[in-house]
Amino acid sequence: MSSGQLGxxxxxxxxxxxxxxxxxxxxxxxxxxxxxxxxxxxxRILVLTVDPARRLATALGLDQVGxxxxxxxPERLTIDGIEARGELWVxxxxxxxxxxxxxxxxxxxxxxxxxxxxxxxxxxxxxKFVQSHDYIAMERLHxxxxxxxxxxxxxxxxxxxxxxxxxxxxxxxxxxxxxxxxRWLTVPYRSKLFTAASKPFYSVADRxxxxxxxxxxxxxxxxxxxxxxGFVERATEVQRTLRDxxxxxxxxxxxxxxxxxxxxxxxxxxxxxxxxxxxxVFNRALPKYFTSRPxxxxxxxxxxxxxxxxxxxxxGDYAPEMVAxxxxxxxxxxxxxxxxxxxxxxxxARLVSAPGVGVTTLALLAxxxxxxxxxxxxxxxx
Ligand SMILES: Nc1ncnc2c1ncn2[C@@H]1O[C@H](COP(=O)(O)OP(=O)(O)OP(=O)(O)O)[C@@H](O)[C@H]1O
Ligand SMILES: [Mg+2]
Numbered sequence: 417m418s419s420g421q422l423g424x425x426x427x428x429x430x431x432x433x434x435x436x437x438x439x440x441x442x443x444x445x446x447x448x449x450x451x452x453x454x455x456x457x458x459x460r461i462l463v464l465t466v467d468p469a470r471r472l473a474t475a476l477g478l479d480q481v482g483x484x485x486x487x488x489x490p491e492r493l494t495i496d497g498i499e500a501r502g503e504l505w506v507x508x509x510x511x512x513x514x515x516x517x518x519x520x521x522x523x524x525x526x527x528x529x530x531x532x533x534x535x536x537x538x539x540x541x542x543x544k545f546v547q548s549h550d551y552i553a554m555e556r557l558h559x560x561x562x563x564x565x566x567x568x569x570x571x572x573x574x575x576x577x578x579x580x581x582x583x584x585x586x587x588x589x590x591x592x593x594x595x596x597x598x599r600w601l602t603v604p605y606r607s608k609l610f611t612a613a614s615k616p617f618y619s620v621a622d623r624x625x626x627x628x629x630x631x632x633x634x635x636x637x638x639x640x641x642x643x644x645x646g647f648v649e650r651a652t653e654v655q656r657t658l659r660d661x662x663x664x665x666x667x668x669x670x671x672x673x674x675x676x677x678x679x680x681x682x683x684x685x686x687x688x689x690x691x692x693x694x695x696x697v698f699n700r701a702l703p704k705y706f707t708s709r710p711x712x713x714x715x716x717x718x719x720x721x722x723x724x725x726x727x728x729x730x731x732g733d734y735a736p737e738m739v740a741x742x743x744x745x746x747x748x749x750x751x752x753x754x755x756x757x758x759x760x761x762x763x764x765a766r767l768v769s770a771p772g773v774g775v776t777t778l779a780l781l782a783x784x785x786x787x788x789x790x791x792x793x794x795x796x797x798x
Contacts, residue, residue, distance in 0.1 A: 421774030422666070422798040425694040426453045429664045431561055431569050431657065432694070435582075436668035437678040438575035441699035441778070443468045444785045445668050446572035447476060447506075448794040454493055454504035455795070459567030462505045462560065466553055466574045471786035476506045483510045483517075483556070492788060495796075505566070509574075514552045515542040522646035528639055537636040549574045550582035551589050558654040580685040583658070586651035664694030671698050671760035680767060695774040697798070698764055703779045706750075706757035715754070719747035 426432065426449060434446045443465055450463035462485055465478065473479060477486055485507040493500035516533060523529035532538055542548050550573075557571050573582055657663060665686055669679035679696070686693045705711060718725065726740035764777070778797055785794060 421776050422449060422695050422697070423452065423456060425664055425666070425774060426568065427457055429694065430567070430662040431557065431571070431660070431664070433557070433571050433573060433663065433665045434668060435573045435665060436682060437675050440668050440670050440675055441785070442668045443472055443572045444791065444794065445666070445697050445699065446570050447472065448791045449798055450504050450506070450570050451493065451792055452795040452798050453568055453570070454500045454502040455495060456501065457568070458501045460503045460505060460565065461568045461570070462507065462566040464507050464509060464556065464560065464569060464571045466509045466572050468508065469786060471784070473508065475786055475788045475791065478506055478508045483507060483513050495792060502567070509553055509556060511549055511552050512539070512543065514556050515548070518555060519643070522643040522650070524642050528642050532639045535632070535636050535639065537632055541636065550576055550585035554582060554585055554654045554658070555650065558657045561657055580682060583685060583689055583691065586654040590648045590651040658691060664692045666695045666697060667693065668697045668699055670700045671763050676763055676767060693773055695776060696767070698775070698777045700780040701760055701777045702753060702757040706753045707761055712751060712754045715747040715750040719744050722747070
């Protein structure tokens with residue numbers, strides 16, 4: 417297997433964060449990159465996926481959600497009789513289990529830990545609050561990297577509403593813990609000194625929501641605040657991992673307008689944050705063949721001569737007018753694809769101006785890319 421643009425990146429980094437707009441093929445590229453790395457490099461490689469599509473999960477043997485990594489059978493990694501040099505491990509991010517681990521790690525004592533884990537709001541809040549998923553993905557990454565169990569970690573990122581959310585997730589988490597809202601919510605429970613201004617609010621809230629409910633909320637936040645210091649420190653460490661020299665980002669995009677705009681936004685966001693962009697992968701691109709000049713000339717000729725061609729073909733039962741129409745439609749259809757492919761090539765040229773950023777283009781495959789064999793094929797093009 418030859419080493420493409422991404423090959424060099426995989427060889428020189430310890431953490432690769434694959435990001436980009438929703439549905440463009442982030443998980444597919446992460447898995448294919450893992451296969452490539454396992455094949456060409458030695459050592460232990462982990463692909464941490466986030467919410468993979470059902471079929472892809474099955475292809476990777478990830479039928480059960482869990483933070484536990486599973487090793488891909490070396491037999492399956494054998495390509496053309498050549499065995500992989502390294503091991504490939506895959507895991508699927510389990511948000512709930514990761515939060516529980518985090519609480520266990522940061523709770524000041526066993527009683528607080530148990531109280532948080534048993535709090536009825538805890539599960540709801542951690543499962544639903546904005547960026548919980550993003551934060552935990554970055555947190556897991558940091559943990560895995562710090563463990564030293566893997567030589568290379570490829571992390572697939574969640575489809576955030578705003579693709580860059582997860583970059584700021586650690587910082588936001590730190591902000592959240594020191595937020596005024598949080599302090600304000602817990603005021604009446606932290607001290608007996610109600611302010612004159614907040615008293616009416618709390619008595620109304622008590623009546624409307626019920627004292628029990630309000631107390632539960634306050635309890636939850638108070639318990640959570642005991643972990644403040646640990647969390648903020650952690651968030652800072654996670655940020656450090658993202659900025660580390662051994663960490664690089666790969667942006668995946670398609671060449672459709674909306675996706676490209678988001679990709680550009682993403683590249684700018686990385687730049688603004690001084691994060692290392694190592695590569696861009698354009699996925700599901702139209703094959704190069706569509707931009708071939710002789711091919712489009714041939715298509716134009718077919719269209720122009722469709723009637724004489726139909727007559728020449730003399731397809732017996734079929735009316736020559738209909739045959740001519742089919743030839744013309746096929747030819748103009750090709751020209752439409754040709755135009756789209758040319759636009760894609762232009763878009764690509766415009767977008768990637770940053771020096772040192774490897775660009776990889778992956779062709780649109782006829783079938784879905786969800787089986788292991790197809791992932792292996794894609795891995796060769798990376
Ligand atoms: N080059 C390709 N040709 C054809 N189909 C592809 C290609 N790459 C990916 N796909 C298919 O596109 C779909 C989306 O891919 P994938 O799940 O990897 O995207 P994603 O960016 O991870 O999505 P999400 O943002 O929802 O996590 C899958 O069905 C996958 O098999
Ligand atoms: Mg995905």
